[in-house]
Amino acid sequence: xxxxxxxxxxxxxxxxxxxxxxxxxxxxxxxxxxxxxxxxxxxxxxxxxxxxxxxxxxxxxxxxxxxxxxxxxxxxxxxxxxxxxxxxxxxxxxxxxxxxxxxxxxxxxxxxxxxxxxxxxxxxxxxxxxxxxxxxxxxxxxxxxxxxxxxxxxxxxxxxxxxxxxxxxxxxxxxxxxxxxxxxxxxxxxxxxxxxxxxxxxxxxxxxxxxxxxxxxx
Amino acid sequence: xxxxxxxxxxxxxxxxxxxxxxxxxxxxxxxxxxxxxxxxxxxxxxxxxxxxxxxxxxxxxxxxxxxxxxxxxxxxxxxxxx
Numbered sequence: 334x335x336x337x338x339x340x341x342x343x344x345x346x347x348x349x350x351x352x353x354x355x356x357x358x359x360x361x362x363x364x365x366x367x368x369x370x371x372x373x374x375x376x377x378x379x380x381x382x383x384x385x386x387x388x389x390x391x392x393x394x395x396x397x398x399x400x401x402x403x404x405x406x407x408x409x410x411x412x413x414x415x416x417x418x419x420x421x422x423x424x425x426x427x428x429x430x431x432x433x434x435x436x437x438x439x440x441x442x443x444x445x446x447x448x449x450x451x452x453x454x455x456x457x458x459x460x461x462x463x464x465x466x467x468x469x470x471x472x473x474x475x476x477x478x479x480x481x482x483x484x485x486x487x488x489x490x491x492x493x494x495x496x497x498x499x500x501x502x503x504x505x506x507x508x509x510x511x512x513x514x515x516x517x518x519x520x521x522x523x524x525x526x527x528x529x530x531x532x533x534x535x536x537x538x539x540x541x542x543x544x545x546x547x548x549x550x551x
Numbered sequence: 552x553x554x555x556x557x558x559x560x561x562x563x564x565x566x567x568x569x570x571x572x573x574x575x576x577x578x579x580x581x582x583x584x585x586x587x588x589x590x591x592x593x594x595x596x597x598x599x600x601x602x603x604x605x606x607x608x609x610x611x612x613x614x615x616x617x618x619x620x621x622x623x624x625x626x627x628x629x630x631x632x633x
Contacts, residue, residue, distance in 0.1 A: 489591065490589055490591045490592075491589070492589070494589075494590075495589070519610065519611065520610055522590070522593075522594060522610050522613055522614060523590040523591065523593075523594065524590070525590075525614045526582060526589070526590035526593045526594075526614065526617070527589070527590045529582060529583075529614070529617055530582040530583060530588070530589060530590070530617075532583065535614075537611070
């Protein structure tokens, strides 16, 4: 299914999109990838609502014009530590949901085991390599972190992933951001190629991380 | 196997895979200039090359094979070091 003028169109995410966004998140990011997936829709929707509500975060969707189905999503933020902020703001819900679901959800138990390996990084909100550490000079202006993007499996290919990422990039550049950076897992060849195709710079910085960044050109 | 023969073989694979004329495949044939060369197509191209040359491409190397020149360079090196 192709991204054309008649195909899915990117736009800013709205609160009314959250049901569709949560459904798409579960499809794109299983529990082994996102700890929020096994926690249920209520927390998932709040996770994305944060990006809509925060002044310095950006959230976009790809909407199929006929069915109005949400087939793509992307979020980015200027302030590092988005997951940490979410957990602290929703601490009681987060902990109580984990407590109750631990007994009933093997997916959550597996996801938590994986996350506990990175607990320190999750709490501190840091851990990603600074670009200056790999010899990339800083840019004047604001930097944003591209956190995630996902496209419905039936809509992948044919320009749809590119459409939502480019939309988000342009949105950020239009709002004063001069550098956008993100992190890709070294085994994620599809994402690596996607970002290279879009003109992003990439550099492997550790066995677990490839830095990707794009600077605004005047 | 000499470099020219390898290059022709790579061109054949890419011509068939991307459904383009052989004359279109040159130094500027890349993921950024070819409209249908997206990530899914890239993975398929790597698999087609692996099958054609009897090689196994590591993910890190596959991520660098983003234009005709880098594909050729990789395959030359692979075959020379075999």
